[in-house]
Amino acid sequence: MSRSRIVIVGAGFAGYQAARTLSRTLRGAVEIVLVNPNDYFLYMPLLPEVASGMLEPRRVSVSLAGTLPRVRLVLGEVDDIDFGQRRLRYVDPEGRSSQLDYDRLLLTVGSVNKLLPIPGVAEHAHGFRGMPEALYLRDHVNRQIALAAAADDEREAEARRTFVVVGAGYTGTEVAAHGKTFTDSLARQHSRNGSPGDEPSADRRRGGKDTGRSRWMLLDIAPRILPELDQRLSDTADRVLRKRGVDVRAGTSVKEATSEGVLLDDGEFVPTRSLIWCVGVRPDPLVQDLGLETQQGRLVVDEYLRVPGHPEVMACGDAAAVPDLTRPGEITPMTAQHAVRQGKTAGRNLAASFGHGASRPYKHHDLGFMVDLGGVQAAANPLRVPLSGPLANLVTRGYHLASMPGNRIRVLADWALDAVLPRQAAQLGLVRSWSVPLESSSPEVARVPAP
Secondary structure, X not given: OOOOEEEEEOOOHHHHHHHHHHHHHHOOOOEXXXXXXXXXXXXXXXXXXXXXXXXXXXXXXXXXXXXOOOOEEEEOEEEXXXXXXXXXXXXXXXXXXXXXXXXXXXXOOOEEEOOOOOOOHHHHEEEOOOXXXXXXXXXXXXXXXXXXXXXXXXXXXXXXXXXXXXXOOHHHHXXXXXXXXXXXXXXXXXXXXXXXXOOOOHHHHOOOOOOOXXXXXXXXXXXXXXXXXXXXXXXXXXXXXXXXXXXXXXXXXXXXXXXXXXXXXXXXXXXXXXXXXXXXXXXXXHHHHOOOOEEOOEEEOOOOOEXXXXXXXXXXXXXXEOEOOXXXXXXXXXXXXXXXXXXXXXXXXXXXXOOOOOOOOOOOOOOOOEEEXXXXXXXXXXXXXXXXXXXXXXXHHHHHHHHOOOOHHHHHHHHHHHHHOOOOOOOOOOOOHHHOXXXXXXXXXXXOOOO
């Protein structure tokens, strides 16, 4: 007789944790199938360090096959589910359509970039949701600094050295913080290598052509950056960024984007070739196509993560409107902190449906958040204890190492090398602009997890 089958759709924080929990609990008694477009789990909190050249891409890409024993991986993207027949349809990386039956189904499809109806943004901005976007940004920043160093027109050089980040939540703040450190390092490397035709000057006698300092702008319509954190930590991050040279603009957003720059809502036009979109996330579009009840665009589930009317279907993570039992009447926010713990609860409850253990409701108290500000700077409030500076950075890095399901030694080695060696200013050329359009950014969970 064939075994019963659990199918998990999505290998973000929630899906990965559910698969790992089921693998350890069921130990082969039930077939576990994980459907995901890629063969790795992406540890997204460290993506800004990939984009800024501190970490190599494989460091934050954890092999699914290598870390999830007794879980069968199916490469593909689900585009339709027949709940009556208990069957889903998916398209594999080569465009072939296939079907997969299930006895239990867990939906953890995650989220995508939140788009706003601002002229030019979809055409000229790039998101920061997955590995392709991080690799593209890494090359793009390298390229702009190099082109700025070679430009004869100072206005063009200034535009290429200007980087505009929209959205001052966790992702946007970290991208701006790490990006400024990265571009300053690249500029110093280019300034030591003047062109053969340069006229001698004071700058040249000091070792190279003066390439100027890069300009990073961080915009948000909120009255302060990191509005999710308490005022003290928000002020700490603001102070660190401003001291580093980041132009922080609270209460400001983009009115229009063009190939030459961005028009701000206060009327200022900022010449730039780099618009990085970190405004927020919305549930994966698949959620709206399922014909199930939604709340704020997310699948309605009960406190046990079950979809009403379909006892064999569960959902969690960014795609699900999970009741927050610590705040009656509210749903849990779209953070990795909740996704990780919901995934574990979903795994236990799925195992319980086959007689292994007992189901339990999802209940989790917020344990704080952390933001890596580059260098030795960070802001964190683990267990509601506000920390900043090197101590917060140590806590943040320690937590990331403990949370990663693999590659810890390699990440630690890259951090150690970055502390003593200059960043590598090499363009890989693997990802082109047209291959990472804003409207189709990777459906990964994009928030920094906490303890």
